[in-house]
Amino acid sequence: MGRKVTMATCCLNQWALDFEGNCERILRSIEEAKAHGAKYRLGPELEICGYGCADHFYESDTLLHSFQVLRNLLESPVTQDIICDVGMPIMHHNVRYNCRVLFLNRKILLIRPKMLMANHGNYREVRWFSPWNKLRQVEEYFLPRMIQEVTGQDTVPFGDCVLSTKDTCIGTEICAELWNPDSPHIQMGRDGVEIFTNSSASHHELRKADQRVNLIKSATTKSGGIYLYANQRGCDGDRVYYDGCAMVAINGDVVAQGAQFSLDDVESDFKPCHRVKVDFSLSSCDDVYLPTHQPIEWHFHTPEEEISLGPACWLWDYLRRSGQAGFLLPLSGGVDSSSTACIVHCMCVQLCRAVEGGNSRVLEDVRRVVGDESYHPQDPKQLCARVFTTCYMASENSSEDTRNRARDLANQIGSTHMNINIDVAVKGILGIFSAVTGRWPQFRASGGSARENLALQNVQARVRMVLAYLFAQLSLWARGRPGGLLVLGSANVDESLTGYFTKYDCSSADINPIGGISKTDLKRFLLHCAEQLQLTALRSILAAPPTAELEPLTDGRVSQTDEADMGMTYSELSVIGRLRKISKCGPFSMFCKLIHTWKDALSPSEVSQKVKRFFRMYSVNRHKMTTVTPSYHAESYSPDDNRFDLRPFLYNASWSWQFRCIDDQVTQMAANTAKR
Known part of the structure; x- marks a missing residue:
């Protein structure tokens, strides 16, 4: 006869080094688990200290404070009569491990170190932790005195072991171990x-949820059993956003699903395994009712929905924890800055929904951000006016069309909007240059050289960055309100790939919610917002060609477009970006793939020119990635040099050997065609 077991998994919005807040959220999740009759509670990876501590893991303080929190958990009456599974770093034999600590009624049952580390992309676990590579081996771990005083134990099992209760057997996995073959x-x-349980810190990427769900379902499809998955939620201090998705699977079916995006801080050779026996039952002898599980249909968000949820939640975590009073965005009326504005609006929509649903923690945070203890957000537009300032920074090269598009979108989302003319500042800077050199640079359209033309574009862009920070610091002061604003950047991942932006222009900001999202996905997101949020101003923005508006107008109309400047479309750039990062293609292998992918649209010679142009732009501008604004991580082809994409920033931009291989291949293909 089977047994009914009640177990709880959860998602926690932990914050790196916020030991007090992390402890409170852990206890709240245990309290909720017990309220639902659970006898086992699983939490996310490194939940005590936060996953994103990075080089703080080297500090003895991080280990000390983690044990202090563990002591508080052991002593709390909330943790009695339930097996608690928590994550923290532990030093054993002078080696640092990423561990799970399982305890029951003030006794530590076992410590399970992580065996397979995440060490690619955004992750650098072997920088701070060593993997436990002693398969099926267990050692004695000597507990610190502060823990011995509570538990009465000198040592506990440490290693690759499982938990054997009176009625079942529980085994632990930690995050990346699930993804290993x-x-x-x-x-x-x-x-x-x-x-099986899995405590995870798995970040959000567009279209990633289905991989996670399939892995968890397959874990119990072949041999049966139950799989509990817990995940971190929120921004714990870095570029990634952990999207939750706690779930329970039974015999290959998902039977319980947590929210993927939410503003809630808590949602609650073959060798035998070493078993740690526990005089405790997860099932009740008196309960003869044996429920049958019913599989549920997992709801996968579309990429457009993910953009409206993930970056928006990330922005809210950053804002409420930064101590600032809102955001400021230079709004140009183009796709990129409009996407950033819409993400802030989506954030306000989620906040209003959370408050309407009775989330007192969100209400408390909103009131603290706006500086009004009586404020009750109900309308997203009204909230947007309190926390979001947009500004159109016009120059003599700006068109009325872009000014009107920026104004119309600001009106529809409710942001506090300003028009700022930068011409006086630009002419002042050029006047300084002229006074020193006796020369005044000219645009190409007026007979200037390419170098003059580029310098005149860049000075406009950089003036906008200076003004953005000035208004971010003082615009609330000018309105008689306290606090400052965070400056938002709006360079997309495709522009970063080619370096098609000015270093230290208004793409330089405090944070950037779209820095990991392609132009193609951003356009789809704007169409989604136009339809679902009735932001009709977005339709004219989508119809307009992308332009930096840094060169003189022709008859009052824009003559400069982004795609013409780059020599390729944004759709082509997205394909190239995926080949470069995900498929790990250099110039020649990329050319070989694209002559097949684009064979119906471009000749081998045309493909060759686009590949060469991309790699020249990429290598010449790679230095810009060393200073790129911290961006929400949304795509695995992100070029972020600071965390994710570790490559040189000084290249031989001629790529002579690689490009010669491409040329030889084009010549050979042309010769083969001529013979037919």
């Missing part, structure tokens, strides 16, 4: 483990 659950299942 030789996941621990495979061998544990063969050894009779019935319940």
Whole structure:
């Protein structure tokens, strides 16, 4: 006969080094688990200190404070009569491990160190932790005195082991171990483990949720059993956003699903496994009712919905934890800055919904941000006016069309909008240059050289950055309100790939919610906003060609376009970006792939020119990535040099060997065609 077991998994919005807040959220999740009758509670990876501590893991303070929190958890009456599974860093034999600590009624049952590390892309776990590579081996861990005083234990089991209660057997995985071809659950299942748990810190990427769900379903499809998955939620201090998605799977079916995006801080060779016996039952002898599980249909968000949810939640975490009073965005009336504005509007929509749903924590944070203890947000537009300032920075090269598009969008989302003319500042800077050199540079349209033309564009862009920070610091002061604003950047991932932006222009900001999102996805997102949020101003923005508006107008109309400047379309750039990062293509292998992908639209010679142009632009501008604004991580082809894409920033931009291989291949293909 089967047994009914009640177990709880959760998503927590932890914050790196916020030990007090992290402890409070852990206790709240345990309290909620017990309220639902659970006998086991699983939490996310490194939840005590926060996953994003980075080089703070080297500090002894991080280890000390983690044990202090563990002591508080052990002593709390909330943690009694339930097995608690929490994550923290631990030093064992002078080696630092990423661990799970399982305890029950003031006794530590076992410590399970992570065996397979995440060390690619955004992750650098082997920089701070060592993997436990002693398969099926357990050692004695000597507890710190502060823990011994509570538990009465000198040592506890430390290593690759599982938990054997009176009625079942529980095995633990930690995040990346699930994604490994030789996941621990495979061998544990063969050894009779019935319940598998995974404490994770898995970040959000567009279209990633289905991979996660399929892996968890497959973990119990072959040999049966139960799989509990807990994940971090929110921005814990870095570029990534952890999107939750806690779930429970039984025999290959997902039977419970947590929210993927939410503003809530808590949602609650073959060798046998070493078993730690526990005099405790997860099931009740008196309960003969055995429920049957019913699979649920997982709701996958579209990429457009993910953009409206993930970056918006990330922005809110950053704002409420930064101590600032809102955001400021230079709004140009183009796709990129309009996408950033819409993400802030989506944030306000989520905040109003959360408050309407009774989320007192969100209400408290909103009131603190706006500086009004009586404020009750109900309308997203009204909230947007309190926390979001937009400004159109016009020059003599700006068109009325872009000014009107920026104004119309600001009116529809409700932001406090300003028109700022930068011509006086630009002419002042050029006047300084002229006074020193006796020369006044000219645009190409007026007979100037390419170098003059570029310098005149860049000075406009950089003046906008200076003004953005000035207004961010003082615009609320000018209105008689306290606080400052965070400056938002709006350079998309495709522009970053080619370096098609001015270094230290208004793309230089405090944070950038779209820095990891392609232009193609941003356009789809704006169409989604136009339809779902009735932001009709977006339709004219989508119809307009992307332009920097840094060169003189022709008959009052824009003559400069982004795609003409780059020599390729944004759609082509997205394909190139995925080949460069995800498929790991250099110039020649990229050319070989694209002559097949684009064979119906472009000749081999034309493909060759686009590939060469991309790599020249990429290598010449790579230095810009070393100073790029911290961006929300949304795509695995992100060029972010600071965390994700570790490549040189000084290249031989001629790529002579690689480009010669491409030329030889084009010549050979032309010769083969001529012979036919």
